[in-house]
Amino acid sequence: MLLALTGPFPNPIYCHRLARTAEPKPDDPSGTLSLLAFQGELPRAVAVKEALAIPLEPASGGWSGQFELINRFACKGETVREVLQGGGFKGAVIRDDPGNTNLNTANFLSTGGGNTFSTVDNKRSGALDLAAAKEGRRPRGAAGRALQGGVFRGAVLKDDPTNTNFDEPATVHNETGVRPRVPGGQGAPPGIQPWGFSVRYPYHHNNHYQYRHNKHNHNIDNINIILTILTILTILTIVTTIIVTTTIIVSIIMDANTLKTMQGSMDLPATKKREEFLAAYEKSQIMILTGDTGSGKTTQIPQFVLYKELSKGKLVVCTQPRRLAASSVAAHVAKEMNVKLGEEVGYGVRFDGQSNEKTRLKYVTDGLLLAEVLGDHKMAKYSCIIIDEAHERTVATDVLMALLKVVVKGRPDLKIIIISATLDAEKFQRYFAAPIFTIPGRTFPVILRYLTEATPNYFDTALRTVMYIHRNLDKGDILVFLAGEDEIQRACAMLKEQDAWLDPLPLYSALEADEQRRVFAPAALGVRKCIFTTNIAETSLTIDGVVYVVDTGLARVNVYNPRARAEMLQIARISKASAARRTGRAGPPPAILCQEMKSVILQMLHTGHKDLFALQFIDNPPREYILRAVTELKDLGFINDAVSLTPQGKLAVRFSLDPVWLYAIQAAQEYRSVPAIVTIAAAASTQQSIFLRPHVIQHVAHIAMRRFGHPLSDHLTYLNAIHAYVRTKIEGKVDMARWCRDHFISQRVIEEVLTIREHVMESLIQRFGTDFVTGAPVDDDYDGNVRKSLAMGLFHQTAIKHKGEDAYRTIHQNQDALLHPESALLRAGHEWVVYNTYVLSSKQYLQVVTAIEPEWLVDHPYFQTERMSKRTNGRDLVQDFVKQSLDKARQRLGQ
Secondary structure (H helix, E strand, O other): OEEEEEOOOOOHOOOOEEOOOOOOOOEEEOOOEEEOOOOEEEEOOOOOHHHHHHOOOOOOEEOEEEEEEEEOOOOOOOOOHHHOOOOEEEEEOOOOOOOOOOOOOOOOOOOOOOOOOOOOOOOOOOOOOOEEEEEEEEHHHHHHHHHOOOEEEEEEEOOOOOOOOOOOOOOOOEEEEOOOOOOOOOOOOOOOOOOOOHOOOOOOOOOOOOOOOOOOOOOOOOEEEEEEEOOOOOEEEEOOOOOOOOEEEEOOOOHHHHHHHHHHHHHHHHHOOOOOOOOHHHHOOOOEEEEEEOOOOOOOOOOOOHHHHHOOOOOOOOOOOHHHHHHHHHHHHHHHHOOEEEEOOOEEEEEEEEEEEEEEEEEEHHHHHHHHHOOOOOOEEEEEEEEOOOHHOHHHHHHHHHHHHHHHHHOOOEEEEEEEEHHHHHHHHHOOOOOOEOOOOOOOOOOOOOOOOOOOOOHHHHHHHHHHHHHHOOOOOEEEEEHHHHEEEEEHHHHHHHOOOOOEEEEEEOOHHHHHHHHHHHOOOOOOEEEEEOOOOOOOOOOOOOEEEEEEEEEEEEEEEOOOOEEEEEEEOOOHHHHHHHHOOOOOOOOHHHOOHHHHHHHHHOOOOOOOOOOOOOOOOOOHHHHHHHHHHHHHOOOOOOOEEHHHHHHHOOOOOOHHHHHHHHHHHHHHHHHHHHHHHHHHOOOOOEOOOOOHHHHHHHHHHHHHOOOEEEEHHHHHHHHHHHHHHHHHOOOHHHHHOOEEEEEHHHHHHHHHHHHHHHHHHHHHHHHHHHOOOOOHHHHHHHHHHHHHHHHOOOEEOOOOOOEEEEEOOOOEEOOOOOOOOOOOOOOOEEEEEEEEEOOEEEEEEEEOHHHHOOOOOOOOOHOOOOOEEEEEOHHHHHHHHHHHHHHHHOO
């Protein structure tokens, strides 16, 4: 059958749940009719009332039709009762609903003596009278507009050849060729004023609904927009008559929260620009979209695209730079569309996600979509790819954009939307040679106030500003941007002691899930929330109730120095674009210019870009960075001298962790310590440590960490803590959340580590077999074998003791550094170590360190004399010092 939708095309949130019906048989219902509300308003052009005024021809030998009544709440907050009171219907009954859950509310219209509807037998259509509440009285509000705000479910018309069940005022019965009455209300009952477009503007052709087994085969005409939905869950909009062969039910189930959410989306600037956006979308394969924070570009634009692209049977995907944003935005959109998260709307992040074969809109991290590109260079399952928050300029986003720019040349049907902050849009426009579509302004005013002069202590100034707002300004929650987690913890601890009516809450990515949810929950009566956050709240997250934003203008960023192979943790001033985004909620350079390039090189080679300098990024990384990464990949055995992927390199491309850890895991196989190295690699790949370090009681947390300490290895310290957690969890004798609190361990992070470990172990078993991960140990020295595996795997990251108790110098980079103050190896004086990261902050530190023996490295090609540079950074490398240590090790080995 055909589903007629009059007036403007319905907003996607009102047209989302698609469920197939069985093929009709001669004794089955002749069809299904669903009447939708439009864009959260009363329909313009043709009223819903008109649809019910249209006569329905009964099917031969079957029922005359089936209507759906779903929405218990009419538009604009009016109740179903008020809507139905204006209808004047006879014979509506509830089918397959003995408990009358559709309309079982006190004081709803009734049969006269009771408050509920009842089912009927197979021969009669029923005689319920749903007339106006008071006979002869003009209905008011939604009642006067008669069902214009509703969607119908459950009313069955049975054995009613004349179709008198839906006999509205000012209309006539279903006699062939009879139309709705002309303007003026001829035929209307006394005291009832005709309402609706159908009464004022009668049709000249009464052929509006085609039903299966409809012997007269009447089709739809004189309808502004027709929506045909096929059983394969595709939608096609047309403006002329259509003949359909399949029927499907479009149903919408709403509650009060859903209506509130939908009403909020109706007010967004993006929604008001919907038709204009879709027109621009049709004209361009690639488009740049800009808009202020809170304009709805993240939540609404993907929905608009979804219903435009749904007929193609492919997915629409929207990337996010952060895991929290991908999952939370997907949950919000699923709520707007009133679907279950993981079905029509899903999300995907590394090792986690909710989606199935019904999913048509998916929010994913940019890294996850990049991994998909590596497996499907044409992105065949997508009809539209939306890169959201492109101004974040993560490595994955920049690589994605470079690859997609090539992909679209062979996929003219693939649409690309780049969503960026307004101030960054022109750069993307030049890169893609694409038009810009702008969603204007916020729906609320923003007043900016600046300090008259720089402050020497931004932290104290921010807290004083918070207290001034709390004590002097109107109600409304406060959002404060600080540079890092330690400052956030300190601020929350200090404000808790200031005022009982102020509730300070932290928000950053390492926070436990329950703590993150507190931020989005309403505050207690009379209490003002003050949320201290990093730049995680700058994009894609909207926190209801925030009225005041205190912005320090600073952010803590990680910058990678490929020459030193060091990460520099810097507090940097944010960009003007970031400051603008923060009001809705000089900066660091794009990540691709300041992060290591090994993974990027592998991805480029895997997608066929053998000329590493030919692929054009929006900002091309320095040539030196690429050449250094190529050298390291050769050392790891992942590429050959011809700069092509080796068999090991092809494995590294698909490996879910940093490729260095694949090398370490394969080295560990020799020592039968693969499970331990996989666990260590999983812990290293999370963005946060498993150990919590609250600022106020940092010394207590450090003491707790020492319970798991290993005198020779921070890596083994992490491993001990993870093993203790798993063992305690298996024993099941204590509450794990409390155990984690007592030991200052992040349960969320440690569970993430175990999830990553499980996935990596499964992939290794599939690739190499069970023996690879479960072989018998070479000896009883478990800890020693783990350390040997780390020495071989992290050979690029070695350092030797030099000038001082905890002072070291990296072997090949010739960089001085200290052991990190939290290391278990402090003041132990080990000569050689390997480390996870070299961090430049106020001092240079080696983080997560393990002591090794030079004997384990003497035969490695990387430590032969010819590989030792004589000069680096303009000074002599301590070649003799290193050589002497290696020579002594060879002597001890008898070489």
